[in-house]
Amino acid sequence: MIHITKEAQQKLSSIEWQDGVLPRVDANVTGGCGLTINYLFIFDQARKNDTIYHSHGVSIRVDPFTKRYLEGNPPTVDYSDTDGFQVINEVEFDSC
Amino acid sequence: MADYHQLIFEISQSGRTGADLPESDVDPIELDEKFPKHLLRETPAELPEVSELQLVRHYTALSHKNYGVDNGFYPLGSCTMKYNPKINEDVARLEGFSRIHPYQPAETVQGALQLLYELQEDLAAISGMDAVTLQPSAGAQGEWTGLMIAKNYHQQNGENRSKVLVPDSAHGTNPASAAVAGFDTVTIPSNENGLVDLEALKKRVDQDTAALMLTNPNTLGLFEKDIVEIAEVVHEAGGLLYYDGANANAILGKTTPGKMGFDIVHLNLHKTFTTPHGGGGPGAGPVGVTKELIPFLPVPRIEKDGDNYIWNDDEPLSIGRVKGYYGNFGILARAYTYIRTMGPEGLRQVSESAVLHANYLRKRLETHYESPYAQFCKHEFVLSGSKQKKLGVRTMNIAKRLLDFGYHPPTIYFPLNVEECLMIEPTETETKETLDAFADSMIQIANEVEEDPDIVLDAPHTTVVGRLDETKAARKPVLRYTKSV
Structure with missing residues (x-):
């Protein structure tokens, strides 16, 4: 469901996790008329009905809303020192 | 009647017709003698073949799938989806209006x-401006027209000012219109109260x-x-103040953009003045200006010469014509009818009721949804689905559940x-019963998010088409009917 690049794996394995905090792939909707969904990689507390994906020794949360958009479109989590974590998978659609 | 929910191509039967044509009484021609071969079809067009009754039922079923204010509540914020009085239609259809030609002598x-x-x-009085053009055919075209007037005004004063300031809460058309008019846009942030950050504005002007x-x-x-101080800051720097009239439904008869210090105004007749709205138009976005900008208004202008009304094309500083003929006349006739049937007191009541309705709904909903600016609002208000997001449900799901x-x-x-x-934005034309029913539905959805979120996540349940796969539609759009074999 979620691919993680080697660079992202290395960075995630070096992080000391605080209580209850885990990484999350999160669909972020912006727009108004034409809506864009882009995926954020954030670190936060659990939400109700989260699904937890285990990939390369890393646990990543996804909420029910995000999960539906990821089905059939697995994202890739990448990391670079310049851009930080990035989720490669963007959707744009027009709701007008 | 399931057939009538199919495409007309799917109910087509070869050889079926809706009309009988008489035998042709002219000699047939060979198409390839008259047209270049590469322009001729190689395969039949496969136009649908249906009976007259099938055709009527098909398009009647399609029309029933439309949703508008005549069907139900339509609280689309900043769009002012208010009821269009039917008397407007009667007036627009009067023969003296509907059967004239734009090229007829004045x-x-x-x-x-x-x-x-x-x-x-009337629009000049409502907006507090000195003159108005009716030519622009939509709000965005009104914005562009207003900005071209500003550009020409500055150029006439020997200045090539290049920046247009736009708050971060502005409609997306504002920066888009500024870009099309050749300006660079500068964003002004909002402060913690949701208003223009005056200090940030001062730094950017x-x-x-x-x-x-x-x-x-x-x-x-x-x-x-702070509008008066905002106007002073902009005017002191030699800039102009442009009023986007999208939310004018809140101020009719209470105040005017002119009193606030604005120099240019566009009004959306299809929002504030009840002309039909949505579906791509036609609309109307008249622009009003203060007296020093009048020479730059589009031509031709309508003026009164004694007892006669005339076209005036002779304005050398005009930005020119921005719309063929003189705007969307039928829409202008509808707005005129609305303004004259309401009168000044009626228009004032419109705004008072619109503001009352918005505040009533806001109070009913603010304990169930996050209210980021919990204060008296004007004609519309915002809620945040951030509380529901923590439960795994998003605003988009809430919107789809409302369809049910x-x-x-x-x-x-x-x-x-x-x-x-x-x-x-509930608008002034809805009853308390409708507002209460909508609030009850919103509260039920908020409760469902806590108790049974799947019913919200799986919505809509009652529409002809259920939850669409927007991702697939965006990535692999099917834009053309293909006959199934």
Whole structure:
């Protein structure tokens, strides 16, 4: 469901996790008329009905809303020192 | 009657017709003798073949799938989806209006020109401007027209000002219109109260500022109470103040953009003045200006010469014509009818009721949804779905669930500075029963998010088409009917 690049794996394995905090792939909707969904990689507390994906020794949360958009479109989590974590998978659609 | 929910191509039967044509009494021609071969079809067009009754039922079924204010509640924020009185339609269809031609000599269409002239005067009074053009055919075209007037005004003064300031809560058309008019846009942040950050504005206004575009009340439904000081800051730097009239439904007869210090105004007749709205038009976005900008208005202008109404093309500083003929006349006739049937007191009541309705709904919903600006609003208000987001449900799901209750959802995810935003504009034309029913539905959805979120996540359940796969539609759009074998 979620691919993680080697660079992202290395960075995630070096992080000391605080209580209850885990990484999350999160669909972020912006727009108004034409809506864009882009995926954020954030670190936060659990939400109700989260699904937890285990990939390369890393646990990543996804909420029910995000999960539906990821089905059939697995994202890739990448990391670079310049851009930080990035989720490669963007959707744009027009709701007008 | 399931057939009538199919495409007309799917109910087509070879050889079936809806009309019998008489035998041709002219000799047939060979197409390839008259047209280049590469322009001729190689395969039949496969046009649908249906009976007259099938055709009528098909398009009647399609029309029933439309949703508009005549069907139900439509609280689309900043869009002012209010009821269109049917008397407007009667007036627009009067033969003296509907059967005239734009090229008729002015002396043969004096009634139509009188309507246009008086509408200009009425809109000037409502907006506090000195003159109005009715030419622009939509709000965005009104914005562009207003900005071209500003550009030409500055150039006439020997200045090439390049920047237009736009608040971060502005409609997306504002920066788009500024870009099309050849300006660079500078964003002004909102402060913690959702209003223009005056200090940030002061830092960004300079001698290169052509105009500040402002919506008041803004897209959060909040009145920019510092508007007089904002106007002073912009004017002191030599800039102009542009009023985006999208939210004018909150101020009719209460105040005017002119009193606030604006120099240029566009009004959306299809929002504030009840002309039909949605579906791509036609609309109308008249522009009003203060007296020093009158020479730059589009031509031709309608003027009164004694007892006669005339076209005036002779304005050398005009930005020129921005619309063929003179605007969307039928729409202008509808707006004129609305203004004249309501009268000044009626228009004032419109705004008072619109504001009352918005505040009533806001109070009913603010304990169930996050209210980021919990204060008196004008004609619309915003809620945030941030509380529901923590439970795994998003504003988009709430909007889709509202379809099950028979409502058009509010504007969502706009303005951009509110997380998981719902922007709700009930308008003045709804009853308390409708507002209560909508509030009850919103509260039920909030409860469902806590108790049974799947019912919200799986919505809509009652529509002809259920939850669409937007991702697939975006990535692999099917834009053409293909006959199944």
